[in-house]
Amino acid sequence: MNEIIISPSILSADFMNLEKEIVKVQNAGADWIHIDVMDGHFVPNISIGVPVVKSIRKKTDMFLDTHLMIENPEKYIEAFAKAGSDLITFHVEACENETQANRVIDLIKSCGKKTGISIKPNTKPEAVFPYLDKVDLVLVMTVEPGFGGQEFMHDCALKIPRLKENANERLIIQVDGGINNLTAKICLSLGANSLVAGSFIYNSENVAKVINDLKNKR
Numbered sequence: 130m131n132e133i134i135i136s137p138s139i140l141s142a143d144f145m146n147l148e149k150e151i152v153k154v155q156n157a158g159a160d161w162i163h164i165d166v167m168d169g170h171f172v173p174n175i176s177i178g179v180p181v182v183k184s185i186r187k188k189t190d191m192f193l194d195t196h197l198m199i200e201n202p203e204k205y206i207e208a209f210a211k212a213g214s215d216l217i218t219f220h221v222e223a224c225e226n227e228t229q230a231n232r233v234i235d236l237i238k239s240c241g242k243k244t245g246i247s248i249k250p251n252t253k254p255e256a257v258f259p260y261l262d263k264v265d266l267v268l269v270m271t272v273e274p275g276f277g278g279q280e281f282m283h284d285c286a287l288k289i290p291r292l293k294e295n296a297n298e299r300l301i302i303q304v305d306g307g308i309n310n311l312t313a314k315i316c317l318s319l320g321a322n323s324l325v326a327g328s329f330i331y332n333s334e335n336v337a338k339v340i341n342d343l344k345n346k347r
């Protein structure tokens with residue numbers, strides 16, 4: 130897969146003007162919209178949930194990349210699928226064992242959605258090796274999930290080549306946390322093909338330039 134998928138995280142958007150904020154990145158060349166769902170248990174923060182995804186779906190036909198940072202993902206997959214998520218990414222750490230992770234993957238697939246599995250900074254890439262042929266995307270967190278605007282953790286990027294070595298051609302390797310021009314270049318050169326960026330995109334005066342620059346970092 131050669132194309133680089135840029136997925137702006139609306140966590141850094143102005144929620145009072147969410148429709149405008151989405152249209153802004155769409156017009157600026159964003160490929161997907163990244164929606165960070167936090168439950169206050171899996172991560173020490175609470176963000177947005179199903180009703181917001183539903184409202185976004187009514188206003189845009191963009192691909193909705195939904196990052197579930199929640200406990201018990203199984204319980205909520207169908208709701209997010211119905212609300213209009215296109216890709217549902219859950220955390221391997223939110224599952225007790227392989228059986229449970231496989232159940233979540235099967236459930237997402239049975240809803241007709243693309244499947245993603247994510248690892249936090251302290252989780253080894255091997256934790257997702259059993260699922261690499263079953264999922265569409267692996268999300269490598271390069272900050273502790275929970276907040277936007279944190280510093281990129283360089284060690285985490287070294288998981289990218291480990292995943293790439295063990296993955297098939299079509300697996301999307303996405304990176305999330307602390308992405309800017311410099312860290313994007315590092316991740317893309319290590320083999321990532323999708324970048325999530327929140328503060329770097331939404332704090333910028335020239336969103337089209339920022340997105341275009343990120344796409345041309347390889």
Ligand code: DX5
Pocket residue numbers: 138140141163165196272273274275276277278279305306307308325326327328329
């Ligand atoms: C963090 C979220 C990220 C976050 C990234 O828990 O998963 O998607 O919005 O924000 P930046 O790009 O500002 O690090």
Ligand code: ZN
Pocket residue numbers: 138163164165196305325
């Ligand atoms: Zn995210």
